[in-house]
Amino acid sequence: MSSLFYLNKYLAKYKWLLILGIICLLVSNIFGVEMPGVVKDAVNDIFSYGQTEENTIADKFSLALIAAGLYFLFSLLKGIFLFFTRQTIIMMSRKIEYDLKNEIYQQYQDLSFNFYKKNSTGDLMNRISEDVSKVRMYLGPGIMYTINLVFLFILVIYKMVKTNPELTLYVLLPLPLMSLLIYFVSSILNKRSEDVQRQQSFLSTIVQESFSGIRVIKSHVKEKEAEKRFNREAEQYKNFSMKLATTNAFFMPTIILLIGISTILTIYIGSLHAQSKLIEPGEIAEFVIYVNMLTWPFASVGWVTSIIQRAAASQKRINEFLSVETEIETDKGDELDFNEAIEFDNLGITYENSGVTALKNINLSVKKGTTLGIIGKTGSGKSSLAYLLMRLIDPTTGCIKIDGKDLKDINLTHWRKYIGYVPQEHFLFSDTIKNNILFGVDAEEISDEQLYQAAKDAGIHTTIEEFPEGYETMLGERGINLSGGQKQRISIARALIKNPDILVLDDCLSAVDNETEEHILEAISKDLKQKTSIIISHRISSIKYADNIIVLDDGKLIESGTHAELMKLNGAYREIYRKQELQSENKQNEA
Ligand SMILES: Nc1ncnc2c1ncn2[C@@H]1O[C@H](COP(=O)(O)OP(=O)(O)OP(=O)(O)O)[C@@H](O)[C@H]1O
Numbered sequence: 189m190s191s192l193f194y195l196n197k198y199l200a201k202y203k204w205l206l207i208l209g210i211i212c213l214l215v216s217n218i219f220g221v222e223m224p225g226v227v228k229d230a231v232n233d234i235f236s237y238g239q240t241e242e243n244t245i246a247d248k249f250s251l252a253l254i255a256a257g258l259y260f261l262f263s264l265l266k267g268i269f270l271f272f273t274r275q276t277i278i279m280m281s282r283k284i285e286y287d288l289k290n291e292i293y294q295q296y297q298d299l300s301f302n303f304y305k306k307n308s309t310g311d312l313m314n315r316i317s318e319d320v321s322k323v324r325m326y327l328g329p330g331i332m333y334t335i336n337l338v339f340l341f342i343l344v345i346y347k348m349v350k351t352n353p354e355l356t357l358y359v360l361l362p363l364p365l366m367s368l369l370i371y372f373v374s375s376i377l378n379k380r381s382e383d384v385q386r387q388q389s390f391l392s393t394i395v396q397e398s399f400s401g402i403r404v405i406k407s408h409v410k411e412k413e414a415e416k417r418f419n420r421e422a423e424q425y426k427n428f429s430m431k432l433a434t435t436n437a438f439f440m441p442t443i444i445l446l447i448g449i450s451t452i453l454t455i456y457i458g459s460l461h462a463q464s465k466l467i468e469p470g471e472i473a474e475f476v477i478y479v480n481m482l483t484w485p486f487a488s489v490g491w492v493t494s495i496i497q498r499a500a501a502s503q504k505r506i507n508e509f510l511s512v513e514t515e516i517e518t519d520k521g522d523e524l525d526f527n528e529a530i531e532f533d534n535l536g537i538t539y540e541n542s543g544v545t546a547l548k549n550i551n552l553s554v555k556k557g558t559t560l561g562i563i564g565k566t567g568s569g570k571s572s573l574a575y576l577l578m579r580l581i582d583p584t585t586g587c588i589k590i591d592g593k594d595l596k597d598i599n600l601t602h603w604r605k606y607i608g609y610v611p612q613e614h615f616l617f618s619d620t621i622k623n624n625i626l627f628g629v630d631a632e633e634i635s636d637e638q639l640y641q642a643a644k645d646a647g648i649h650t651t652i653e654e655f656p657e658g659y660e661t662m663l664g665e666r667g668i669n670l671s672g673g674q675k676q677r678i679s680i681a682r683a684l685i686k687n688p689d690i691l692v693l694d695d696c697l698s699a700v701d702n703e704t705e706e707h708i709l710e711a712i713s714k715d716l717k718q719k720t721s722i723i724i725s726h727r728i729s730s731i732k733y734a735d736n737i738i739v740l741d742d743g744k745l746i747e748s749g750t751h752a753e754l755m756k757l758n759g760a761y762r763e764i765y766r767k768q769e770l771q772s773e774n775k776q777n778e779a
């Protein structure tokens with residue numbers, strides 16, 4: 189329950205809506221509890237007809253008209269204030285839902301790369317959608333019904349005791365029993381509906397996977413198996429839903445039965461008292477209405493309790509996320525000043541989640557304006573070096589220094605804007621090609637010429653022009669699919685258009701052929717000469733013109749030097765060179 193206290197700051201923010209809502213709720217109830225009194229008077233009048241001489245039919249009729257008018261007036265007023273209650277309290281809950289979603293989203297954006305490695309996407313999505321909507325149920329209906337019950341209970345009991353204390357006692361007896369029973373039924377109901385929900389999200393995961401993996405499924409002729417798996421899970425979903433429907437079917441009749449019992453009790457005991465003239469017939473009618481007025485709110489106690497329980501569980505999960513401190517803050521630290529060199533000082537990284545030591549004791553200096561080439565086997569730690577440089581993760585040992593200053597003390601927003609980074613796993617958004625390229629820059633500051641130039645340098649301009657809609661072509665789910673190499677080149681254009689001082693290319697030419705690779709390297713060579721660049725590659729051809737090349741093996745720096753020096757060394761680099769020569773010779777022979 190205490191987890192819900194977190195929301196108090198939002199309740200305080202919207203306190204006026206809440207207070208106004210509570211006032212409207214109170215006024216609505218005040219009018220509501222006046223209505224049975226009108227019925228009582230009308231019934232009493234009817235029963236007293238003929239018992240006294242002065243009463244005429246005309247009198248009765250006008251009395252009945254007055255009663256009907258009063259009843260209508262009270263219900264109208266009750267309705268109007270109920271409308272305003274919903275307009276304020278439910279509105280407040282929607283506003284808080286919006287704020288909370290934004291707060292969670294903001295937190296997601298602030299959290300570091302490591303956080304995303306530790307938590308699954310589905311889990312993150314759930315926090316912001318399902319959990320928030322459960323919390324909203326507490327803020328809206330939860331709060332509204334609870335306050336309503338309190339007001340109604342006090343007002344009705346007051347009215348009932350004023351009319352007939354003894355009868356009040358009798359009619360209230362079954363109510364606690366009833367709310368207990370309803371609590372019991374609604375917890376079964378909740379459990380069952382959670383089963384259904386869980387199965388449903390599982391089912392949609394299966395469907396989603398089979399859509400995105402449709403090529404793999406078809407090429408392995410696994411359509412029948414996929415169908416069977418879906419059928420099995422759909423069957424399970426059906427079973428859960430049937431169980432839920434059965435419990436649901438019990439719910440309403442149970443409530444109606446209990447209300448009926450209460451009403452019968454009221455009438456029975458009321459009539460006993462009426463016979464001994466302790467009570468007027470109108471009072472029995474009044475009590476029957478009170479009992480019916482109370483039963484719904486009482487019945488909802490069980491429901492509201494479970495809403496609050498579920499909201500508390502959801503808020504607890506949300507709080508866990510909100511309380512995660514981001515390890516890497518972007519807006520702290522000094523302004524960047526880069527004039528001399530980037531240095532890796534005894535740099536090492538061990539990933540917390542996998543326990544893999546991806547880099548060990550790397551010592552290296554990259555002078556401003558030079559190009560560093562990095563080569564090494566798969567899993568040797570090349571990308572990890574790029575992550576560290578982008579400060580997507582922090583090193584476990586040693587540090588990176590920019591002009592002698594620890595990267596941790598430099599404003600990260602500045603630093604990242606300063607670098608054009610093409611990650612190994614490129615990602616394009618479901619948007620136009622143009623917007624994808626302009627992603628990292630302020631679109632208004634870029635002319636079309638600059639856009640085309642970046643695309644030309646990345647070797648993708650002609651391909652884009654060939655699409656019917658050119659740069660406005662949509663990519664992604666509802667757009668066209670690009671080949672792996674085309675995607676890579678768009679990612680390169682995205683980095684180049686920033687006109688960065690430092691360029692980090694992580695294996696970004698792996699999916700293009702040698703000829704295209706040469707063409708791109710040629711096109712960006714003038715850029716590379718002016719900039720400080722770090723090129724990671726599997727292929728010697730991508731890095732052989734670099735001013736300095738390092739060879740990584742199992743996280744260790746094993747060789748370094750220029751292409752010529754490394755070839756002379758006759759070590760690992762030469763070995764890679766020999767193998768790649770052989771491969772390209774073989775290819776040429778085949779051709
Ligand atoms: N986020 C991560 N969490 C845990 N372990 C990781 C993570 N990223 C990389 N690793 C591990 O660190 C090691 C080095 O990976 P890295 O991606 O740096 O290699 P790489 O040289 O870039 O390989 P490739 O040439 O295949 O891209 C691998 O053993 C990998 O499993």
Ligand SMILES: [Mg+2]
Nearest residue numbers: 570571612695
């Ligand atoms: Mg890599």
